[in-house]
Amino acid sequence: MKTYENQGNKDTRSGFGAGLTELGRTNPNVVALCADLIGSLKMDQFIEENPERFFQIGIAEANMMGVAAGLTIGGKIPFTGTFANFSTGRVYDQIRQSIAYSNKNVKICASHAGLTLGEDGATHQILEDIGLMKMLPGMTVINPCDYNQTKAATMAIAEHEGPVYLRFGRPKVANFTPENQKFEIGKALHLQDGTDVTIAATGHLVWEALEAAKTLNENGISAEVINIHTIKPLDAKAIIDSVSKTKCIVTAEEHNHLGGLGESIARVLSQHKPTPQEFVATNDTFGESGTPAQLMEKYGLNANAIVKACENVIKRK
Amino acid sequence: MANTQLLEDITTQVRRDILRMVHKVNSGHPGGSLGCAEFFVALYNEIMDRNDGFDMDGIGEDLFFLSNGHISPVYYSVLARAGYFPVDELNTFRLINSRLQGHPTTHEGLPGIRIASGSLGQGMSVALGAAQAKKLNGDNHLIYSLHGDGELQEGQNWEAIMYAAGNNVDNIISTIDLNGQQIDGSTDTVLPLGSVKGKFEAFGWTVVEIEEGNNIEAILKGMAEAKALTGKGKPVCVLLKTVMGNGVDFMMHTHAWHGKAPNDEQLAEGLLQNPETLGDY
Numbered sequence: 363m364k365t366y367e368n369q370g371n372k373d374t375r376s377g378f379g380a381g382l383t384e385l386g387r388t389n390p391n392v393v394a395l396c397a398d399l400i401g402s403l404k405m406d407q408f409i410e411e412n413p414e415r416f417f418q419i420g421i422a423e424a425n426m427m428g429v430a431a432g433l434t435i436g437g438k439i440p441f442t443g444t445f446a447n448f449s450t451g452r453v454y455d456q457i458r459q460s461i462a463y464s465n466k467n468v469k470i471c472a473s474h475a476g477l478t479l480g481e482d483g484a485t486h487q488i489l490e491d492i493g494l495m496k497m498l499p500g501m502t503v504i505n506p507c508d509y510n511q512t513k514a515a516t517m518a519i520a521e522h523e524g525p526v527y528l529r530f531g532r533p534k535v536a537n538f539t540p541e542n543q544k545f546e547i548g549k550a551l552h553l554q555d556g557t558d559v560t561i562a563a564t565g566h567l568v569w570e571a572l573e574a575a576k577t578l579n580e581n582g583i584s585a586e587v588i589n590i591h592t593i594k595p596l597d598a599k600a601i602i603d604s605v606s607k608t609k610c611i612v613t614a615e616e617h618n619h620l621g622g623l624g625e626s627i628a629r630v631l632s633q634h635k636p637t638p639q640e641f642v643a644t645n646d647t648f649g650e651s652g653t654p655a656q657l658m659e660k661y662g663l664n665a666n667a668i669v670k671a672c673e674n675v676i677k678r679k
Numbered sequence: 680m681a682n683t684q685l686l687e688d689i690t691t692q693v694r695r696d697i698l699r700m701v702h703k704v705n706s707g708h709p710g711g712s713l714g715c716a717e718f719f720v721a722l723y724n725e726i727m728d729r730n731d732g733f734d735m736d737g738i739g740e741d742l743f744f745l746s747n748g749h750i751s752p753v754y755y756s757v758l759a760r761a762g763y764f765p766v767d768e769l770n771t772f773r774l775i776n777s778r779l780q781g782h783p784t785t786h787e788g789l790p791g792i793r794i795a796s797g798s799l800g801q802g803m804s805v806a807l808g809a810a811q812a813k814k815l816n817g818d819n820h821l822i823y824s825l826h827g828d829g830e831l832q833e834g835q836n837w838e839a840i841m842y843a844a845g846n847n848v849d850n851i852i853s854t855i856d857l858n859g860q861q862i863d864g865s866t867d868t869v870l871p872l873g874s875v876k877g878k879f880e881a882f883g884w885t886v887v888e889i890e891e892g893n894n895i896e897a898i899l900k901g902m903a904e905a906k907a908l909t910g911k912g913k914p915v916c917v918l919l920k921t922v923m924g925n926g927v928d929f930m931m932h933t934h935a936w937h938g939k940a941p942n943d944e945q946l947a948e949g950l951l952q953n954p955e956t957l958g959d960y
Contacts, residue, residue, distance in 0.1 A: 393815070414815070415815070417811065417846075419842060420838075420841070420842065420845075422838035422841070422842065424801075424804070424834070424835040424838055425804045425807075425835055425838035425839045425842055426804075427804070428801050428802075428803070428804020428805045428807070428808065428835065428839065429804050429805070429807050429808035429811070429839075429842070430808060431794060431804075431805050431808060432744075432794075432804065432805040432806060432807060432808020432809040432810070432811070432812065433808040433809070433811060433812045434808075434812075435735060435736060435737060435742070435793050435794075435805075435808070435809045435812060436736050436737070436738065436809060436812025436813060436815070436816055436818070437736050437738075437812070437816070438812050438815065440808075455798050455801075456801055456804075456835070458798075459795050459796070459797065459798045459801060460794060460795065460801050460804070460805055463784060463785075463786055463795045464784070464785050464786070464794050464795045465785060465786070466794075
């Protein structure tokens, strides 16, 4: 088995902030907008270095999406920053008409996604955003797994022409992917070779999948682990190739099982290679207050849950 | 000095285009389109400094954004007659495989359109973004936008109105089509707007009123006044008092023709009141 070393826990939102800072230094067309959450989105350094390229919108997310769409007319590359809940559900029609349908080059950058936002509770813990965004024609949907990958993804989406939804989170989590990696949109990353079961994970669940694979290995089960950082466009070939070998799959995500990565994979497999699948995801429910670790345990989104799902899906082969 | 007669002639032809477009497909929005015909004609033929051809980024020219996209017939007619696309293409309005969708969109690549609109209340935010892009690019040209009065019931407008004044976006002239009508009746009966002038002023905008919003000379004078007020630290709002359905007597002063097409007889009557000037498509 390959071993992955945690270089020290870091939050993915800080990876976004670092990527944005780098873009501020290298790409004069990049501009940033925020709806009163500069500190939470780690945008301070970009603003300090590029005050003329930053737009404080206030608590007015609908206006932020429209202003971002308008800034593209004239060649700017706007990065909007707010929580995932306010980046999607609150402004769905603005994104749909002014950004997606109008094919504007806006990067919707969404922090505090999912249960790991923690104590603020269900009002802020969106578990539906991947579904909302992937349904929009032309929208690219990315959910990187750690600090380094979020930084790389932030820089990569500036080079991509078209609307992008970039999802990341609040807590400090394992940072284990290479520093200064090149991020290729739509290209799944093969993290662990295995023969008995495929684990396809996205976001914070990728590290949990690697931990699960270690436990499974100790129990004599060989798990293949794939990091699906790009949910749309989905790397169908990587998934089909893997299940051709393992004959079963577990998908893992910090999202509702309705509308998430698991459903996207189920669609691909049902068309091309029907395969037993188990879903590690929330079960059509809202979250609640608690620490991230407590919530991930209660709602079944950690390494233990992935191990159990793998054991179950192997029996269905 | 503007050739007012030429603008009047274009307007008459635009009215014919609007009536014929909505009649052919028995759908579309003639009322608001007719009410804004003079404004559109003056804007595209006299007021805006436009480059030849169409480029999405619009560097070095004035740009226009339509927020109340349902008045697409007047927009399409004026764009075609200003040379953005062949006038014959007006024949395809609302038909399958057309670039002239029911509501304006960039999706089919129609020259002249820079944003989709139709779902109301979004255009001012977009126009403000484009205005700020102009400032970042050191481009001294202006952004023009048009909004329905009923559309002001959408809350996003007020986010945008607050933002524009708070950030001194003074290279925008946002015009409100103050016709007092919306689908279900008058704006006063559906959801009263109160004093639109008072509201814009309270939000920190400079307001110019054009009492005769269907009079070309009044429009030119009012818009020149508005233009002179740009660049002074405040966004500029024009309140354009129009008559819905203007130029077709049985369509005037009522919300009944907001989204209804004329039948054959009504079309003939409307065309009789607006004789051909530039030639029908």
